[in-house]
Amino acid sequence: MKSIGILVFTLFLSLAAMAEETESKTFLVIFKSKELKSLNTSLKDIQSQFSSVYKTRSYSGNSELALIIDIPNCEFDACFLGQVLVSLDQGEEIRLQEIAFRLIDMTANQKSLDNYVTAFEDSQKKEKNDKRNTTAP
Numbered sequence: 077m078k079s080i081g082i083l084v085f086t087l088f089l090s091l092a093a094m095a096e097e098t099e100s101k102t103f104l105v106i107f108k109s110k111e112l113k114s115l116n117t118s119l120k121d122i123q124s125q126f127s128s129v130y131k132t133r134s135y136s137g138n139s140e141l142a143l144i145i146d147i148p149n150c151e152f153d154a155c156f157l158g159q160v161l162v163s164l165d166q167g168e169e170i171r172l173q174e175i176a177f178r179l180i181d182m183t184a185n186q187k188s189l190d191n192y193v194t195a196f197e198d199s200q201k202k203e204k205n206d207k208r209n210t211t212a213p
Contacts, residue, residue, distance in 0.1 A: 100148040102182040103157055107141040111175060116165045119143060122175075125162055140177065154179040 112118060119141045123134045131146040145157070158173030173179060 099183070100146060101150050101184075103145045103147065103154060104178075104180040104182050105143040105145065105157075105172065105176045106178040106180070107143070107175065108177045109136075109141055111177070112141065115170070115175060117162075117175075121165070122162055122172075144182075153184070154181045 119134050119136060123132050123143055126132050126145055133144045135142040158179050160172045161169040162172050163169050
């Protein structure tokens with residue numbers, strides 16, 4: 077019985093050690109102000125629906141309206157976020173993807189950008205080394 081207990085304890089310990097922590101994700105949601113006006117809603121109304129659960133920031137000004145949503149420990153992507161229902165003033169609910177101009181997963185895009193920058197820097201170093209080798213007597 078003691079060996080079974082040790083085996084179960086070891087199994088749970090190894091599973092806990094191998095468990096991968098999910099990272100937080102940042103999503104950028106861009107809205108067209110004319111579309112929000114036609115639906116009789118505002119960026120602040122939409123932000124208030126997300127800010128009770130997640131950390132949010134909104135930006136407005138001369139460009140399009142933007143909402144940044146930071147979601148800790150999530151496994152979903154921009155498509156899943158687009159399926160979230162947003163309440164409008166008339167008590168109507170609509171999917172976020174239907175009123176948003178763009179939904180962008182900034183975390184995934186940051187990883188892609190980092191990969192491109194690393195590849196570019198490696199190619200620049202290689203070109204520099206090739207020039208040194210060809211110009212050296």
